[in-house]
Amino acid sequence: MALTTPGVDFLIYLFISLCIPGCLVKALFWSLGLPCSPLFLVLLCICSLPSYIIFKVQSTERAHRREAAAAGGRLVPRVQGRLLGNFDQLTTLVGKWLNGYPGDGFQDLVDEYGAAVNTRVLWTDSVFSCSPEYTKLILASGFENYVKGERFQQALGSVLGSGVFNSDGDMWKFHRSMTRPFFTRDRITHFHLFDRHAEKVLKKLRDRMEAGIAIDFQDLMSRFTMDVTTDFLFNQCVDSLSSPLPFPHNSGKGNGSTPQIHTRADEFSAAFTNALQLVAERERYGSIWPLYEITHDKVIGPMKIVKSFIEPIVREAVQKKAIRDSMNKNDKLFASSPNSKIDDDVTLLDHLVELTSDPVILRDEILNIMIAGRDTITSTLTFTIYLLCNHPEVAARLRGEILDQVGATALPSFEQVKDMKYLRAVINETLRLFPPVPFNVRECVNGTLWPSPDPNDKPLYLPAGTKTPYSVMMMQRRKDLWGPDADIFDPDRWLDERNQKYFLANPLIFLPFNAGPRICLGQLFAYNEMSILLIRLLQNFSSFNLELDAFPPGTLPPPRWAKEGGRKAIEKIRPKVHLTMYCHGGLWVRMQEPLSN
Numbered sequence: 364m365a366l367t368t369p370g371v372d373f374l375i376y377l378f379i380s381l382c383i384p385g386c387l388v389k390a391l392f393w394s395l396g397l398p399c400s401p402l403f404l405v406l407l408c409i410c411s412l413p414s415y416i417i418f419k420v421q422s423t424e425r426a427h428r429r430e431a432a433a434a435g436g437r438l439v440p441r442v443q444g445r446l447l448g449n450f451d452q453l454t455t456l457v458g459k460w461l462n463g464y465p466g467d468g469f470q471d472l473v474d475e476y477g478a479a480v481n482t483r484v485l486w487t488d489s490v491f492s493c494s495p496e497y498t499k500l501i502l503a504s505g506f507e508n509y510v511k512g513e514r515f516q517q518a519l520g521s522v523l524g525s526g527v528f529n530s531d532g533d534m535w536k537f538h539r540s541m542t543r544p545f546f547t548r549d550r551i552t553h554f555h556l557f558d559r560h561a562e563k564v565l566k567k568l569r570d571r572m573e574a575g576i577a578i579d580f581q582d583l584m585s586r587f588t589m590d591v592t593t594d595f596l597f598n599q600c601v602d603s604l605s606s607p608l609p610f611p612h613n614s615g616k617g618n619g620s621t622p623q624i625h626t627r628a629d630e631f632s633a634a635f636t637n638a639l640q641l642v643a644e645r646e647r648y649g650s651i652w653p654l655y656e657i658t659h660d661k662v663i664g665p666m667k668i669v670k671s672f673i674e675p676i677v678r679e680a681v682q683k684k685a686i687r688d689s690m691n692k693n694d695k696l697f698a699s700s701p702n703s704k705i706d707d708d709v710t711l712l713d714h715l716v717e718l719t720s721d722p723v724i725l726r727d728e729i730l731n732i733m734i735a736g737r738d739t740i741t742s743t744l745t746f747t748i749y750l751l752c753n754h755p756e757v758a759a760r761l762r763g764e765i766l767d768q769v770g771a772t773a774l775p776s777f778e779q780v781k782d783m784k785y786l787r788a789v790i791n792e793t794l795r796l797f798p799p800v801p802f803n804v805r806e807c808v809n810g811t812l813w814p815s816p817d818p819n820d821k822p823l824y825l826p827a828g829t830k831t832p833y834s835v836m837m838m839q840r841r842k843d844l845w846g847p848d849a850d851i852f853d854p855d856r857w858l859d860e861r862n863q864k865y866f867l868a869n870p871l872i873f874l875p876f877n878a879g880p881r882i883c884l885g886q887l888f889a890y891n892e893m894s895i896l897l898i899r900l901l902q903n904f905s906s907f908n909l910e911l912d913a914f915p916p917g918t919l920p921p922p923r924w925a926k927e928g929g930r931k932a933i934e935k936i937r938p939k940v941h942l943t944m945y946c947h948g949g950l951w952v953r954m955q956e957p958l959s960n
């Protein structure tokens with residue numbers, strides 16, 4: 364058990380930093396045999412921190428200017444805040460993150476300062492961008508120079524541990540190489556697995572529609588993805604789809620968005636979601652996040668529940684593997700090399716225990732894949748249905764394609780899924796407007812140059828250790844990259860001449876799965892899972908409607924958004940972001956079954 368909290372650790376560190384100058388002066392006076400009053404030492408300590416900060420900021424500033432000049436570049440334009448250390452920027456950006464539309468605040472900065480802008484909150488260089496040329500440098504061509512970095516790992520470590528999402532260098536290579544073979548091809552068992560859980564989704568939907576009450580589709584999808592993920596990871600589905608669903612606040616039957624805890628699976632699910640939201644908050648507060656956790660480490664409680672659920676499953680898998688090994692050394696699921704062929708019915712945990720028996724590595728890896736595979740797909744499916752509610756003509760055409768190609772009841776084959784061009788266009792268009800990971804961040808290891816947005820000016824210089832946050836969401840909505848109708852949901856842009864003109868001319872303008880060596884491992888799995896669920900849904904329901912009255916009070920967009928232009932003015936729900944994007948208050952919908960197929 365930890366003896367201190369992140370906040371107390373931070374304050375202890377600050378206190379020690381404050382005391383160092385006093386101790387040094389005391390030692391100097393003592394060695395010279397001079398008297399030194401305690402009052403003088405206390406004053407020295409109090410004044411030392413601001414003086415140290417001023418000294419450090421100015422000397423670093425000079426060094427960075429020298430480095431930039433030596434490299435033939437210039438420093439990235441900096442936000443000029445009103446308060447010391449741009450503290451006002453921190454409060455503005457956090458406020459907009461909590462109450463605004465995703466990207467609010469950053470768009471203004473890009474408009475004012477240019478394609479790359481240094482927010483430099485509390486003197487930490489942080490260069491924000493939403494341009495394909497910079498994202499390419501960060502993720503692909505300059506890959507070796509950009510890491511997740513210690514700051515990111517510290518903030519997210521209590522949930523992600525050292526798993527694939529939260530590691531760099533050799534540890535990342537190790538995790539990635541362990542997991543990659545599992546995702547390299549289509550598996551028919553996965554189709555059946557998706558379909559099993561999709562059937563339960565349909566049953567829940569039919570029951571609720573028969574009762575004439577709206578359903579929170581986001582909640583339903585987070586149960587679906589939780590069940591799919593636990594099933595394929597370790598063959599022990601938590602069966603969250605069997606628990607009662609929340610009712611709308613106005614149905615007189617429940618309290619809307621608050622999840623009800625009925626089973627251990629519900630408890631695990633709620634704790635897992637809570638832990639993710641808490642670590643996402645840490646990222647937003649930057650280096651001072653520990654000050655928001657003075658009394659306790661907020662993540663420990665939910666993570667205790669998460670770990671107590673996962674650890675016995677991991678232990679059992681390790682024990683079974685040991686027994687298998689001792690019974691018959693040749694009778695393995697597959698040879699213990701990361702690249703060996705893996706049978707279709709082997710779970711990811713089965714695969715991982717062949718490569719390591721370290722319970723912490725196994726637990727971290729499982730949790731990382733769970734995070735990767737759950738909220739991203741929940742988000743995409745939720746926003747797809749939101750968009751189909753707003754675009755009945757798209758829903759009708761998509762349903763037409765599904766009925767033509769697969770029929771009203773059959774499970775599609777891999778080939779059929781691949782051939783459904785309109786289905787893929789609908790999914791891609793959703794991923795363009797609402798990428799599940801709209802914001803991301805790296806940190807540059809060595810000082811580096813970026814091309815200047817103005818070709819007549821010197822390149823931009825980023826000193827070593829600069830954070831490089833970037834937004835694929837903002838990039839994927841840019842009118843100069845996607846055309847004047849970039850804010851509009853129009854799957855046809857993936858099928859008509861616009862596809863050649865924009866996306867095929869520069870594929871880096873669409874990066875929902877990232878790019879380069881850290882590109883999403885589960886892309887194929889994700890398209891298959893989302894396709895099966897959507898096919899099953901549209902085989903069984905012909906129209907989708909938002910039920911705005913069912914949204915919890917205060918969760919719909921404020922009226923002022925209608926005047927603010929862009930997608931904000933179009934939005935009927937309120938998108939928000941923790942690590943992934945979600946609908947504030949859920950997505951309350953009604954669906955109609957077709958009169959006949």
Ligand code: HEM
Nearest residue numbers: 527735736739740743799800875876877881883884885889
């Ligand atoms: C619509 C669905 C999905 C989207 C949009 C998505 C997006 C992403 C993104 C943006 C990253 C990069 C994160 C970063 O490096 O900071 C990523 C990484 C990853 N994703 Fe996905 N993902 C999806 C589904 C899945 C699924 C279903 C799985 C597995 C079941 C998965 C497994 C992974 C893994 C293992 C990584 C880490 C790669 C690495 O760091 O080397 N993803 N994904």
